[in-house]
Amino acid sequence: xxxxxxxxxxxxxxxEPRRASAGLWSDAVWRIRHDTTTMVxxxxxxxxxxxxxxxxxxxxxxxxxxxxxxDILSSYEKPSFDEPWRWLGTDELGRSQVVRxxxxxxxxxxxxxxxxxTAFVIGLAAGIxxxxxxxxxxxxxxxxxxxxxxxxxxxxxxIIGVLWRLEPLPFAILLGGLGWLGICNFxxxxxxxxxxxxxxxxxxxxxxxxxxxxxRHIAPNILPLMIVLAMIEVGQLILLESxxxxxxxxxxxxxxxxxNMLTNASQYLGKAPYLIYPPGxxxxxxxxxxxxxGDGLRDALDPRLRGSIGVRR
Amino acid sequence: xxxxxxxxxxxxxxxxxxxxxxxxxxxxLSPSDPVQLMLAGNTEVTSExxxxxxxxxxxxQPLPVQFFVWVxxxxxxxFGQSIYYHRPALQLILERIPNSLQISLAALVVxxxxxVPLGVVAALRRGRAEDHFIRVFSVAGHAIPQFxxxxxxxxxxxxxxxxxxIGSMNAVGVDCGLCWDRFVHLLGPVLVISIAGIANLPxxxxxxxxxxxxxxYVRTARSKGLxxxxxxxxxxxxxxxxxxxxxxxxxxxxxxxxxxxxxxxxNWPGLGRLTFEAAxxxxxxxxxxxxxxxxxxxxxxxxxxDIAYAWVDPRIKVx
Numbered sequence: 027x028x029x030x031x032x033x034x035x036x037x038x039x040x041x042e043p044r045r046a047s048a049g050l051w052s053d054a055v056w057r058i059r060h061d062t063t064t065m066v067x068x069x070x071x072x073x074x075x076x077x078x079x080x081x082x083x084x085x086x087x088x089x090x091x092x093x094x095x096x097d098i099l100s101s102y103e104k105p106s107f108d109e110p111w112r113w114l115g116t117d118e119l120g121r122s123q124v125v126r127x128x129x130x131x132x133x134x135x136x137x138x139x140x141x142x143x144t145a146f147v148i149g150l151a152a153g154i155x156x157x158x159x160x161x162x163x164x165x166x167x168x169x170x171x172x173x174x175x176x177x178x179x180x181x182x183x184x185i186i187g188v189l190w191r192l193e194p195l196p197f198a199i200l201l202g203g204l205g206w207l208g209i210c211n212f213x214x215x216x217x218x219x220x221x222x223x224x225x226x227x228x229x230x231x232x233x234x235x236x237x238x239x240x241x242r243h244i245a246p247n248i249l250p251l252m253i254v255l256a257m258i259e260v261g262q263l264i265l266l267e268s269x270x271x272x273x274x275x276x277x278x279x280x281x282x283x284x285x286n287m288l289t290n291a292s293q294y295l296g297k298a299p300y301l302i303y304p305p306g307x308x309x310x311x312x313x314x315x316x317x318x319x320g321d322g323l324r325d326a327l328d329p330r331l332r333g334s335i336g337v338r339r
Numbered sequence: 340x341x342x343x344x345x346x347x348x349x350x351x352x353x354x355x356x357x358x359x360x361x362x363x364x365x366x367x368l369s370p371s372d373p374v375q376l377m378l379a380g381n382t383e384v385t386s387e388x389x390x391x392x393x394x395x396x397x398x399x400q401p402l403p404v405q406f407f408v409w410v411x412x413x414x415x416x417x418f419g420q421s422i423y424y425h426r427p428a429l430q431l432i433l434e435r436i437p438n439s440l441q442i443s444l445a446a447l448v449v450x451x452x453x454x455v456p457l458g459v460v461a462a463l464r465r466g467r468a469e470d471h472f473i474r475v476f477s478v479a480g481h482a483i484p485q486f487x488x489x490x491x492x493x494x495x496x497x498x499x500x501x502x503x504x505i506g507s508m509n510a511v512g513v514d515c516g517l518c519w520d521r522f523v524h525l526l527g528p529v530l531v532i533s534i535a536g537i538a539n540l541p542x543x544x545x546x547x548x549x550x551x552x553x554x555x556y557v558r559t560a561r562s563k564g565l566x567x568x569x570x571x572x573x574x575x576x577x578x579x580x581x582x583x584x585x586x587x588x589x590x591x592x593x594x595x596x597x598x599x600x601x602x603x604x605x606n607w608p609g610l611g612r613l614t615f616e617a618a619x620x621x622x623x624x625x626x627x628x629x630x631x632x633x634x635x636x637x638x639x640x641x642x643x644x645d646i647a648y649a650w651v652d653p654r655i656k657v658x
Contacts, residue, residue, distance in 0.1 A: 173357030176638045178595040181614060181630045185365050188618045188626060261482065268484050269600050273615060288487060292604075295494050302494055306487035314482035321478075 050250070050327070057326035064322025067315040074312055078132040085129075091122040093129040094280050102298050114304050118294055123287075127304050130282040135312070137198040137283075138264035144202025145209055145263075146256040152206070153213025154240050154248075158221055167214070171207050179204055180270060187275025194277060201263050209255050216248040250327035254320050261316035268309050284309050343649050351638050358634045359413070362627055363406050413631070419624035423617065428628040431613060436632075438508065439602070439609035443594045445529045447587075450536030455580075457537070458544025459571065465549065473541050480538025485597055489531040489604035496527070503527055507606045528605045532597050543586050547579040554578075581652045584644065591640045595633055 058064050077084070085092055088110055096119040105115040105123075114123035156167035174182075182204065186192075192200065220226060221244065229243050264284075270276035271285025272292075279286055284305040291301035393399055397408055412419070418428040461473040497503045504510060508524055515521060551557065552575055560574045561567075599611035606612070610629060617625035 169353055169357060172354045173361065176354050176641070177358055177361070177630065177634045178599070178637060180599045181595075181633055182361075184599070184614060184618045185362070185626055185630055188621060188623065189365065189368070265482075265484055269486055272486055273600060273603055275618065288490065292490055295490070295498060299494055299499070302487075302490055306484060306491070309484050309487065310479075310482055313484075314479065317478055317482055 054250075054323070054326040058322055061322050061326065063318055064326075067318035067322070070311065071315040071319065074131060074308075074315075075135060077128055078135050081125075081128040081132050085125050091125045093121065093126045093282055096121055102294075104298075105300055115298070115300050117290060117298065117301060123301065123304060126282040126287060127284075127308060130284045130287050130305060131308060131312075133194050133277055133281060133283040134264050134267055134285070134309070137194055137201060137267045137277075138260040138312075138316075140195070140198040141201035141205060141263040141267075142256050142259040144199050145206040145259050146252065148203065149206035149209025149255075150213050150245070150252055153210040154217050154244060156210070157214040157217025158236065158240050158244065160218075164214075167210065171210055174204060175207055179266070183266075183270045184273075184275055187270065191278055192276075194281070194283075197267070197276065198263075201266060205259055205263055205266075209252060209259065212255060213248055213252060216251070217244055220244050220247055251324070254324045254327065257316055257320035257323060261313040261320070264309060264313055264316075268305075340649070344646055347642055347645055351642060354638055355635070358631065358638075359410060360406070362630050362634075363409060366623065366627055367402060367405070418628035418631070421617070421622050421625045423620045423622040423625070428625045429632075431625060432610060432629050432632055435608065435610045435613045436636075438607065439598050439611060441525065442528050442532060442598060442601070442607065442609065443591075445525055446533040446536065446594055447591075449529055449533040450540060453533070454537045454540030455544060455576075455583075458541035458583075459548055459576065459579075461541050461545040462548035462552065463571070465545075470545075473545075477538045477542050480534050483534070485531060485535060486600040486604050488534060489527070489601055492527050492531055493604065505606070508608060528601050528607055531604075532594060532601050535597065536594075539586065540583065544579060544583055547582050548575060551575050551579045581648070584648045584651060587644050587647075591637065591644070595637055 058068075081093075090110075097116070098119065100112075100116055101118055103112060103116040106112050110124070112122070112124075114127060116122060117126075152167050156164040183200075186200065217240075226239060226243055229239055234243070267276055267283065268285035268288065271283045272288050274286070274289060277283040277286055279290075287305040288302065291298070291305065294301060397405055400408070416429055418432075420426070421428050421431055424431060457473050457476075461470045464470050492503075493505060497505045503526065504524055508521065509515065510520055510524075557570060557574050560570045565574075598609060599615060601607070602609045602611035603615055610633065614626055614629040614633075616622075617629070
């Protein structure tokens with residue numbers, strides 16, 4: 027199957043001089059550094075992260091506006107290049123949209139990253155142990171996964187949103203606590219296949235404990251794919267956060283997130299249509315970069331998957 | 340086949356039980372007391388009245404008892420009364436389901452009608468411009484926030500250009516189910532909601548088509564002189580489509596969750612908007628009922644998907 031990825035790989039091989047043999051991770055780094063799409067996506071994402079991290083410094087030092095600072099006299103101003111804080115215009119309270127976008131990015135990126143990390147930890151732990159021990163524990167894990175998969179996630183978040191008003195950190199943990207299903211399914215499936223392999227049997231015959239078998243012999247073999255899935259999860263959680271905040275049950279104002287900025291924008295569609303573009307484009311670019319990095323990582327990390335594309339869940 | 344269906348039905352029972360337990364626990368874990376919610380703002384209530392109401396609602400019973408009482412009510416299709424509408428929650432939901440199904444089914448048709456050809460083209464023209472274009476479109480379709488796309492649609496095509504209505508199911512004064520007016524109103528939400536499916540389907544189909552096309556029976560079909568369109572349509576596509584059936588589960592999930600947001604963006608009076616409005620007005624019985632009912636619908640559609648899968652690929656039944 028001559029796909030574009032393998033073709034690309036062959037092209038890279040042909041132009042590069044012979045390399046010394048490399049381990050999995052250094053080989054992956056080498057491959058990513060020679061993959062233009064992934065490098066561009068990585069650069070843009072890094073830039074976005076830096077902007078979000080530096081939101082405080084930029085707001086005080088460059089824009090001279092805080093994200094909550096109101097200025098009723100200059101409400102509904104169209105984007106203009108007069109002063110930096112007017113670059114993306116102002117909303118109904120005269121708050122600077124560019125500053126709010128920076129802070130919103132901080133919230134959205136934090137929720138995506140921390141949520142995906144939570145999902146990664148829960149999914150990996152539950153998936154590997156379920157696949158390794160089988161029996162009642164496996165049944166329990168599978169039951170929880172199918173149950174959570176059978177409730178439309180936005181409905182579930184809506185229920186929780188009615189009952190509790192959540193801050194970004196608990197919200198991220200909640201999203202992670204609902205987002206581990208895909209990672210768990212993959213980890214479990216892979217573990218079931220790997221535990222029958224000879225090398226695992228060999229490790230068992232020399233007296234390895236179950237914990238050691240899982241941590242040292244099974245986990246490293248499924249980790250690459252899990253990292254790719256976690257990367258894609260970050261993107262999906264950012265999308266989910268923006269959706270649930272958009273309908274008003276996620277991050278609550280005045281804390282800006284890209285989702286609740288869009289709620290605001292949708293209420294003033296007629297009066298200030300320019301408000302609708304920046305947060306949406308920000309979500310789109312961030313998630314796009316994350317997916318592209320996920321694709322690139324998959325190509326770089328797993329030689330068996332090279333060439334198969336996409337977010338398959 | 341009968342045994343397979345029966346087994347899958349039995350397997351759905353614990354899942355359904357889990358959904359019930361979770362929905363129930365979430366309502367009981369709530370920091371707000373239901374009695375407080377019902378009596379909100381009423382200052383002339385004595386503590387005896389509170390106790391009386393608590394007993395009348397069965398809230399003084401232990402949790403497991405409350406759970407079984409609730410399940411017993413559900414078994415009699417009693418989902419409680421809406422606090423806001425003062426009508427049975429089930430009735431409210433049943434009125435809205437057809438509206439939501441219109442969007443979902445139309446979106447499914449659009450997804451298949453556009454996604455399948457795109458997937459086949461991507462595989463047959465792999466490595467060329469068409470393939471790259473479809474791939475870029477796929478990734479972008481996954482990354483774009485659906486509701487934002489909906490907002491842009493409303494802003495540009497409806498508010499600014501006035502080509503489409505801004506929302507709802509029919510123009511004011513028009514009341515029809517199957518007519519041009521409804522079609523125009525459906526177009527926006529259906530297009531926006533199918534984007535996710537259209538992004539997903541070609542990726543899966545492309546891999547499958549590439550797999551099937553290198554099989555011996557495809558070579559046999561070609562060597563016996565069959566034209567290429569015939570080979571693709573009959574020998575390749577029929578086999579490549581089998582795994583695509585399973586992807587409908589994901590697509591359905593996306594439709595169900597997506598409808599909640601899209602119905603809000605397009606002001607479509609479906610299940611999603613009802614749930615959203617109930618959530619805003621803290622009409623808890625309606626939210627709870629619509630979560631249970633949409634989960635049941637989802638479990639049923641997973642079941643249908645598995646049956647369809649077993650029907651097109653008899654090897655599945657053995658497992």
